[in-house]
Every structure is written in C-alpha cells, then in structure tokens.
Amino acid sequence: MIExxxxxxxxxxxxxxxxxxxxxxxxxxxxxxxxxxxxxxETDGLSAYRQVPLAVVLPxxxxxxxxxxxxxxxxxxxxxxxxxGTSLSGGALPMADAVVLGLMRMNRIxxxxxxxxxxxxxxxxxxxxxxQAVAQRQFFYAPDPSSQLACMIGGNVNMNSGGAHCLRxxxxxxxxxxxxxxxxxxxxxxxxGAYLDAAGYDWLGLLTGSxxxxxxxxxxxxxxLRSPEGARAMLAAxxxxxxxxxxxxxxIGSGIIPVALEFMDRPAxxxxxxxxxxxxxxxxxxxxxxxxxxxxxEQDDLLARIRDICTxxxxxxxxxxxxxxxxxAIWKGRKGAFGAVGRISPDYLCMDGTIPxxxxxxxxxxxxxxxxxxxxxxxxxxxxxxxxxxxxxxxDANSAESFHKAEAxxxxxxxxxxxxxxxxxxxxxxxxxxxxxxGVQFTERELDQQRRIKSAFDxxxxxxANKVFPLTAALRA
Amino acid sequence: xxPVDEAGVVAAIQAATTPLRILGAGSKLxxxxxxxxxxxxxxxxxxxxxxxSPKELVLSxxxxxxxxxxxxxxxxxxQHLIAEPPDWRRLLGTDSAGTLGGAVxxxxxxxxxxxxxxxxxxVLGVRAINGSGEVIRSGGRVLKxxxxxxxxxxxSGSHGTLxxxxxxxxxxxxxxxxxxxxxFKGLAPNAAVxxxxxxxxxxxxxxxxxxxxxAEAARIPALAWLGxxxxxxxxxxxxxxxxxxxxxxxxxxxxxxxxxxxDDAASLSAWADIGDVLPLAGQGEALWRVSVRPSQGPTVxxxxxxxxxxxxxxxxxxxxxxxxxxxxxxxxxxxxxAARDAGGVWTLxxxxxxxxxxxxxxxxxxxxxxxxxxxxxxxxxxxxxxNPGRIVAGV
Numbered sequence: 001m002i003e004x005x006x007x008x009x010x011x012x013x014x015x016x017x018x019x020x021x022x023x024x025x026x027x028x029x030x031x032x033x034x035x036x037x038x039x040x041x042e043t044d045g046l047s048a049y050r051q052v053p054l055a056v057v058l059p060x061x062x063x064x065x066x067x068x069x070x071x072x073x074x075x076x077x078x079x080x081x082x083x084x085g086t087s088l089s090g091g092a093l094p095m096a097d098a099v100v101l102g103l104m105r106m107n108r109i110x111x112x113x114x115x116x117x118x119x120x121x122x123x124x125x126x127x128x129x130x131x132q133a134v135a136q137r138q139f140f141y142a143p144d145p146s147s148q149l150a151c152m153i154g155g156n157v158n159m160n161s162g163g164a165h166c167l168r169x170x171x172x173x174x175x176x177x178x179x180x181x182x183x184x185x186x187x188x189x190x191x192x193g194a195y196l197d198a199a200g201y202d203w204l205g206l207l208t209g210s211x212x213x214x215x216x217x218x219x220x221x222x223x224x225l226r227s228p229e230g231a232r233a234m235l236a237a238x239x240x241x242x243x244x245x246x247x248x249x250x251x252i253g254s255g256i257i258p259v260a261l262e263f264m265d266r267p268a269x270x271x272x273x274x275x276x277x278x279x280x281x282x283x284x285x286x287x288x289x290x291x292x293x294x295x296x297x298e299q300d301d302l303l304a305r306i307r308d309i310c311t312x313x314x315x316x317x318x319x320x321x322x323x324x325x326x327x328x329a330i331w332k333g334r335k336g337a338f339g340a341v342g343r344i345s346p347d348y349l350c351m352d353g354t355i356p357x358x359x360x361x362x363x364x365x366x367x368x369x370x371x372x373x374x375x376x377x378x379x380x381x382x383x384x385x386x387x388x389x390x391x392x393x394x395x396d397a398n399s400a401e402s403f404h405k406a407e408a409x410x411x412x413x414x415x416x417x418x419x420x421x422x423x424x425x426x427x428x429x430x431x432x433x434x435x436x437x438x439g440v441q442f443t444e445r446e447l448d449q450q451r452r453i454k455s456a457f458d459x460x461x462x463x464x465a466n467k468v469f470p471l472t473a474a475l476r477a
Numbered sequence: 478x479x480p481v482d483e484a485g486v487v488a489a490i491q492a493a494t495t496p497l498r499i500l501g502a503g504s505k506l507x508x509x510x511x512x513x514x515x516x517x518x519x520x521x522x523x524x525x526x527x528x529x530s531p532k533e534l535v536l537s538x539x540x541x542x543x544x545x546x547x548x549x550x551x552x553x554x555x556q557h558l559i560a561e562p563p564d565w566r567r568l569l570g571t572d573s574a575g576t577l578g579g580a581v582x583x584x585x586x587x588x589x590x591x592x593x594x595x596x597x598x599x600v601l602g603v604r605a606i607n608g609s610g611e612v613i614r615s616g617g618r619v620l621k622x623x624x625x626x627x628x629x630x631x632x633s634g635s636h637g638t639l640x641x642x643x644x645x646x647x648x649x650x651x652x653x654x655x656x657x658x659x660x661f662k663g664l665a666p667n668a669a670v671x672x673x674x675x676x677x678x679x680x681x682x683x684x685x686x687x688x689x690x691x692a693e694a695a696r697i698p699a700l701a702w703l704g705x706x707x708x709x710x711x712x713x714x715x716x717x718x719x720x721x722x723x724x725x726x727x728x729x730x731x732x733x734x735x736x737x738x739x740d741d742a743a744s745l746s747a748w749a750d751i752g753d754v755l756p757l758a759g760q761g762e763a764l765w766r767v768s769v770r771p772s773q774g775p776t777v778x779x780x781x782x783x784x785x786x787x788x789x790x791x792x793x794x795x796x797x798x799x800x801x802x803x804x805x806x807x808x809x810x811x812x813x814x815a816a817r818d819a820g821g822v823w824t825l826x827x828x829x830x831x832x833x834x835x836x837x838x839x840x841x842x843x844x845x846x847x848x849x850x851x852x853x854x855x856x857x858x859x860x861x862x863x864n865p866g867r868i869v870a871g872v
Contacts, residue, residue: 115674116770116796138680160623171621173630174598187845194770195796197584197595197634199824199839200868201850205597205630209623229680249532255555255651255715298718354619357533386620387533426621434624441624445611449857450626456852468625 002432004051005466005475007097011054011077018075019055022099025067030105032056041082041100045147046090046433048349048403053080053094060105062180062188062218069216070186072099078462079184081212083124083155086147088350089431091159091211095466103154106218109133118177118194120221123154127161130222139224142169145427146338154217160209162427167385168259168293169225171427173208178221181207184458194221206453211429212464214457228293231259233327234303236310237284237317241265242361244286247313248384249358251290251306258306260291261385262334265364268341268379268392269333275340278333281317288384289334291327337381338392345377345394347403351410353417354426357387366416367391374409376402388426389417415440430468438470479522483604483612483643489518490641490862491610499637499864501541501576505583507569507827509636509838512867520578523643526550528618535601535618537646540578547577557652560596561587561748567758569827578642584634587752588685588711591677591793597633602646605632607639608858618646631853637864638872639857653713657723658739658747659730660700661708664688666775669708670795672733674771676710677794679729681722685711685748686794688774693756693790699739699747708733709751711744751792754799760788761801763828765812769821771795780815784808804828809836816840839868 011018019033032038033055042050054077059065072079078098085092094100106122109130113119114137121130127148130141144163145151151161157179162171169175178192191207192198207214238244244263251258264272264280264287273280280287288310292302303320310318321327333340341348355363364380371378377394391413395406414424414434418441424434438447451469454461465475478489490497496514500506502521520540526547528537531554538547544562551557562585564574581603586595602616605628615628632640661672669688676683687709694700694707710726712719727736739747750756757764767777774795781787787802802808809825809832816823817840825838842850847869854872857863866872 113770113772114678115671115772117674117678118770139678160627162621162623166621170594170598171623173627174594183845183849185845189843189846191846193820195768195821196590196793197586197768199768199822200842201639201853202584202597202630202634203846205627205633208630209627213626226678226680228682252534252651253532255654257650294718295721297721301715301717354617354621356530356535356619358530383621388621421617422619423617423622423624425624426619427623429623430625438625441617442614443612446613446615447625449607449611449613450628452856453626453628453631453853456849456856 011097044085044092045088053100056100058102065182066186083152084150086151089429089433091431138227159429180219181215229295231293232299233291233330234320236315237281237287241286241364245360262289263382263384265380271340272333276333276336341392347397349393351391352428354387355422359420479519481522487610493862501579502573504571504573504575556649561589563752568754592684599648600629604644605640605642636867655716655719656744658744659710659736663705664708673794684713688791696756697750699743757801762804764826765800766824767798767816769819773819777815784811
C-alpha cells in the first residue's frame with residue numbers, strides 16, 4: 001500500500017470548526033461531513049485505494065470556490081480537487097485531513113461561439129456534454145477519453161486527457177484556449193482567453209496536466225471543431241505482433257495519418273470477441289482497427305490505399321467497412337474492451353505507459369514473459385499511432401497477494417516503458433498510482449525542479465499533496 | 478560565449494556572476510525588451526539532428542541546429558514541421574533564419590497554427606539547463622506523455638528566461654501531397670473574416686486563413702496580380718481530396734464571391750510570404766502582433782488604422798493582427814488599447830531600444846499571477862542570470 005502524508009493533527013483536531021466555517025460559505029447542501037455521506041468520495045477510478053476525507057464541499061460558483069480556498073488556506077487545510085472521480089491513477093484520492101473540493105455542481109455551458117470556434121464551460125461539464133451541446137451544428141470537442149460519458153472537463157484539463165483520436169486531433173492541451181483558475185490563496189485569475197498563444201509564460205500549458213497541484217480550475221475555454229463529413233473503419237488481422245507493427249510503420253510511412261489506429265493483441269481480441277461478438281478473427285495474434293475521415297469518396301480512396309499496404313503484410317483477415325453500421329460493428333469490440341476484460345476477471349489494473357512505436361513487438365514479448373512469471377493474465381490494447389500502451393492486468397482483489405503481484409507486474413511494465421525510451425503515463429496521469437515510480441523517469445534534481453514550480457503556486461503544499469511527487473521528509477513528518 | 482556541447486553551457490551558467498544574454502542565432506533579438514547583460518551565451522554551437530524516426534513521427538536535434546537544416550531533413554523524408562515556423566530575416570532585419578532552439582524558445586508559429594497548433598504543441602521533449610546549471614529534462618521521445626509537470630510547454634515561449642534549451646524533440650508529420658488556396662477578391666475586413674470563419678468552420682480541414690488589404694497583398698509576388706484585397710483559405714491534403722474540397726468550399730462560400738484559385742506552387746509561395754510577414758518587412762519603425770478572438774480582428778484593424786498611419790493584415794482566421802507603424806509610446810499605447818478593448822493581447826515585435834525599454838512589450842499580468850511568475854522564475858533561475866528583463870522589466 002502506498003504511503004500517505006502524515007495527517008495534520010491540528011487540522012484533525014479542529015474538524016468541527018472547519019466544517020462549521022465551510023458551512024458559512026456554501027449553501028446547506030454544499031458541505032458534506034457525515035460519515036455515511038462521505039463514503040462515496042473515498043475513492044475514484046482506482047478503487048484499490050480508499051481514504052475517507054475530512055469533508056466534501058460542492059461549490060456552485062467560482063466565487064464560492066475562491067472563498068473555500070481562502071478559508072482552507074487560512075486554516076492550513078489540504079484540498080483535493082475532484083471532478084467525476086473517474087481517474088484511473090487515483091488523482092482524486094482523498095487524505096484524512098483534506099477537504100475534497102468537488103466541481104460537479106459547476107456544470108453549465110456558459111457560451112458557445114461557432115464563428116470563433118470556441119466554447120466556455122464550467123469545470124463540471126462532462127466531456128461528452130460539450131460535444132452534445134455543439135453537435136446540432138455539426139461541431140465537436142476533439143479529445144475523447146474512454147470515460148467521456150462521465151468524466152468532466154476540469155478533470156480532463158488537470159490530467160491532460162487523451163483518447164483514441166489524438167494522432168489527428170491532439171490531447172486536451174492542444175484543444176484549450178483559456179482557463180479560469182482559483183489560486184491556493186483564493187484569488188481568481190483568467191489564463192488566456194478566446195485567442196491563441198497568449199503573450200508571456202505559457203501558464204495554460206503548465207496548468208494543463210498539472211494534476212491539481214497548482215490551482216483549482218473552475219472554467220475552461222475549449223476549441224470546438226467542425227465534424228468531418230464522415231468516418232469509416234477497417235480491420236486487419238495478422239499472425240504476429242511484429243507483422244502488425246510493421247504494417248503500422250508502413251501506413252504512417254506512406255504519409256497517411258489515420259484518425260485512429262488501434263492495436264489489440266491476442267488476449268484482447270479473444271476477450272472482446274467473447275463479450276461483444278464483433279466478428280473478430282480468433283486465429284489472429286494481433287489486430288488493427290484503422291479509421292479514416294472525409295467524404296465517402298475520400299474515405300474510399302484512403303481505405304483503398306491502406307488496404308493495399310495491409311495486403312503487403314499478408315493479413316489473415318482484412319475487412320473494410322462499407323457503411324457506418326459496419327464501422328460501428330468493427331469498433332464495438334474495442335469500445336467494450338474494459339467490460340470484456342472485466343467479464344474474464346472481475347478485477348484488473350489498466351496500465352498506461354507510452355513506448356516508441358518501433359519497440360512494440362519487443363515490449364509485448366517482455367510483457368508476455370512477465371505475465372508468465374507473475375502468473376497473471378494480461379491483455380494489451382495499444383493506440384498504435386501514438387505509442388500509448390494499455391496493458392490490462394487481471395487479478396483477484398479478494399487476495400491481497402494477487403493485488404500486490406498485479407501492482408508489481410504493472411510497475412515492471414512501466415519501468416520497461418521508460419527503459420525502451422518511453423514514459424510512465426501517456427494519458428492517465430501519475431496520481432497516486434505512479435507517484436513512487438517517478439524516480440524511474442526523472443532524476444532527483446528534475447523532480448526538485450518540478451517541486452519548486454509547485455511551491456511557486458502552492459507554497460504550503462496544500463493542493464493534492466499526496467500525488468505526483470514522491471513524498472518528501474516534510475510531508476512525512 | 479558559444480559552447481559546442483551541453484557541458485559547455487552548464488559551465489558557462491555555473492561560472493556566471495552577472496546576467497547572460499541568451500540567444501541562438503540571434504534572429505529574434507529585435508523582439509520584446511533588450512537584455513542588458515555584460516556577456517552573451519549562444520546555443521548556436523550545439524548543432525546536429527540527434528535522432529529522426531520518420532515512421533514514428535519524431536525528430537530530435539540540438540538547440541543550435543539551423544531551422545533550415547531541420548526543414549531540409551524532414552523534406553527529404555516527405556515530412557514537415559507542423560507549426561510552419563517562419564523565417565523573419567527580412568521582417569526583423571537579421572541575417573539568420575534562426576535555430577530550432579530559438580523557434581521553440583519564442584514559440585513562434587506560421588499560418589498553419591490556426592488548424593494544427595503552435596510550435597509548443599509539437600514539442601515532445603526538451604533538455605535544458607536551469608539558472609543553477611542543472612540539466613533538466615521534460616517530456617521524452619513519445620507522442621503522448623503526461624508524466625509530471627509539462628515543462629516543454631512552459632519553456633516554449635519563455636525566451637530563455639527560465640532555462641537554456643539544449644536539445645528538443647519534436648513531433649513531425651507527413652507533408653501534404655498537394656496544396657491549393659481559394660482567394661476572394663475585394664472583401665472588406667468584416668466580410669473577409671466572416672468568409673474565413675465559414676471556411677474554418679467547414680468540414681474541409683482548412684489549414685490556413687488570412688486577409689490582406691490591397692496594399693499589403695501587392696507586396697506578395699504570388700498575390701500582387703490580383704490587384705485588390707485578398708481573403709485566402711488554404712487546403713492541404715492528398716491531391717484528390719484537395720480537388721474535391723476546393724470545389725465544395727467554393728460552392729459553400731459562393732455568397733462571398735467567385736473564388737480564384739492558387740495552385741500548389743503559388744500556394745507554397747504565398748503562404749511562406751504571409752508567414753514571414755513579408756508585407757510588413759521594411760514598413761514602419763515598430764511592429765506589433767495582436768492576438769484576439771478571430772471575429773475581433775477587423776475591430777482591432779479599424780482601431781489602429783484610425784489612430785496611426787499603419788500597414789496591417791490578418792492571419793489565423795482574423796485572430797492574429799500584424800501591425801507596422803511609428804515607434805512612439807503613443808502608437809504603442811494605441812495598439813495596446815485596441816488589443817485590450819477587443820479582449821486580446823499584444824506583443825511588441827520590433828522597435829528601437831528606447832521604445833522597447835520604455836513600454837510593456839506584453840500585457841502586464843494581474844498582481845497575483847505576476848507574483849507566481851516571479852516565483853517560477855526564481856524556481857528555475859534563483860540568481861537571475863538568464864536573460865533578465867527580456868519579457869518584463871526586472872524579472
């Protein structure tokens with residue numbers, strides 16, 4: 001179990017006064033302090049870790065957030081920001097002495113401007129909610145994490161969320177124009193706006209992906225894009241990971257950047273097929289789902305080019321969707337991957353390293369060896385265009401030994417990712433899960449540089465202090 | 478000083494007891510505030526592409542590598558730099574098109590920025606030396622990476638004030654097979670931006686959108702023959718797509734007039750000149766860039782034209798206003814006011830030192846953010862030796 005910062009005994013001792021103080025700042029339903037009602041906030045998408053917080057606050061305006069922050073700052077109370085609680089890295093895991101600041105009541109879309117192709121939304125608007133709000137005019141918000149039905153834009157900003165279409169449209173950071181933030185002292189600041197490339201330091205870029213370490217995000221100005229005329233997928237299956245990897249290289253090498261390029265290994269294909277009956281080839285070692293965009297004619301042209309490339313790699317199965325319905329069928333298994341693995345094993349860890357795409361066959365071979373030595377099954381799903389690897393490690397949560405083995409297996413995979421030139425996390429964030437692995441990727445000096453930046457924003461380390469950075473002596477004390 | 482390796486940069490910074498002026502080839506020195514420093518530290522001696530894997534869309538090079546060398550290396554593989562970094566020799570009167578380090582440290586992007594992101598959006602990894610002489614890495618050589626704070630973005634556009642970048646890893650993409658540009662003649666600024674907005678809001682992936690009044694258009698060889706103001710929308714893709722999309726876009730935008738077409742060669746030439754801000758080269762004693770929401774571009778244009786004798790044009794769909802005019806505090810204040818009134822920001826790009834030293838070359842930040850900025854500067858450069866006063870006096 002990962003070590004937590006020592007709770008501040010003075011804060012625990014004045015809990016009632018803190019709760020009373022928070023109640024003076026917020027509407028009656030905006031403060032939660034009863035044990036039974038705190039329970040739902042004890043964990044997030046990384047449910048192996050649990051900690052009931054001191055209290056939960058649910059502000060409805062930026063001004064209320066500012067008052068809560070000013071109060072907590074004055075009282076020396078730690079704060080853990082939370083959106084929908086879908087983090088797979090434990091980004092919203094509470095601390096015993098912390099107030100969880102939930103942004104879910106700030107769920108209004110404040111402005112949509114089609115002419116300038118941007119929208120201003122509060123932090124608690126869901127990712128899909130933005131796209132739904134602009135879909136009537138055939139616009140969309142591009143980053144599409146798997147949790148997009150539930151996850152909130154404030155969380156997306158803090159984790160710099162990705163999705164399956166990053167290769168074409170980039171991640172969250174590439175799709176933002178501005179933020180409204182509240183500092184740890186409770187000051188409200190506008191960062192950027194409805195224009196590109198603000199002068200001065202790139203605060204927008206630094207805050208994006210900062211995992212709640214620097215400030216509270218209450219509003220976001222996002223870019224919205226016109227939807228393409230259409231999109232269609234194809235499926236290609238191969239007899240080895242090496243061949244599928246070579247095929248990916250050939251596609252990119254030909255100058256085609258598909259909007260999605262997903263790779264599944266044999267266990268993933270079998271799990272998804274058993275679950276979704278999508279018609280995946282069960283004799284394949286590796287399978288690609290490739291999606292292109294444009295008019296029907298443009299799709300035909302691109303899919304024909306890609307089919308020719310795939311054919312040169314001796315596929316054992318090649319299926320090009322002719323209609324949107326056939327595309328959906330091809331995607332059906334992949335989109336249900338988590339549910340599919342969940343059916344084989346009730347508990348699994350979804351890892352999230354990134355590797356140079358050329359290293360895929362070697363990395364999958366090594367993961368296979370680790371799987372055998374740990375005695376735990378793993379299925380690999382891979383955003384092949386951008387190198388983001390998601391091994392799903394299956395374990396039994398009723399067995400502490402099985403869980404610890406799964407964690408150790410996951411850590412070995414992430415170390416392997418760094419070793420081959422990649423990184424610990426491509427889109428899920430460091431959170432609590434990978435905090436103690438940061439030393440694998442960074443030197444102590446580099447971590448100290450990052451810590452000093454946090455200190456510039458949050459000198460007292462009150463914001464989400466149990467995450468991202470390996471605990472220092474000061475936090476252990 | 479021009480060290481030839483990273484260790485030399487470390488040594489130079491560690492040995493510094495007084496401020497250092499940080500530069501690459503010096504191509505962007507006319508921007509922002511002049512740095513008063515007894516010594517300069519250039520990264521121009523750190524050269525060479527250290528890694529290039531076209532199939533992985535990743536290129537690494539030392540900071541002093543000439544941008545032209547990187548453009549040539551990617552072109553040889555049929556790829557390109559996504560943000561189209563400009564060559565401002567003629568605009569700024571310098572003798573180098575600059576280095577990769579300079580392009581990243583200034584985060585300057587060309588016309589494609591409106592559709593495909595800025596330089597900073599494609600920086601996957603950096604190595605840099607902070608003001609204490611420590612090697613700091615951020616990011617890496619993979620396309621997706623959220624491990625730790627994103628110093629790649631913070632250092633991009635920090636103008637050498639936080640750390641000296643020694644090596645950069647970029648995402649690159651396949652260059653398009655074909656380009657074409659729709660040109661609408663004779664539109665007034667408001668109609669022009671409406672046309673650009675419709676083009677950028679179409680499903681055809683318009684990759685650049687600009688408006689040039691007649692006098693400014695006349696200074697671009699590929700556009701001079703049109704003899705009027707021009708409103709331009711570029712398409713880049715496989716040839717059949719460009720043909721198809723050009724036809725559709727012409728039909729969809731017919732309300733703005735019958736579009737002329739620029740072919741591949743004319744498009745290449747015209748957009749290179751627009752990115753290089755050629756129409757304003759040699760014009761005015763001072764040069765500003767204003768960034769606003771695109772629909773406010775015409776308002777800024779009108780406001781500065783009413784206040785000053787100017788040459789100006791719009792890029793980024795109307796959101797980037799380039800202005801050349803007299804180098805006086807009154808002119809600067811007029812540009813700043815026009816930007817502020819339109820909800821945007823300004824940057825003083827070129828002016829005599831007297832003006833650059835006297836005015837806020839970028840908008841002042843609110844006190845709480847300025848305080849954080851000073852603390853972040855100190856977090857990298859506690860002794861204040863790296864390019865002090867480059868962006869803000871005293872920081």
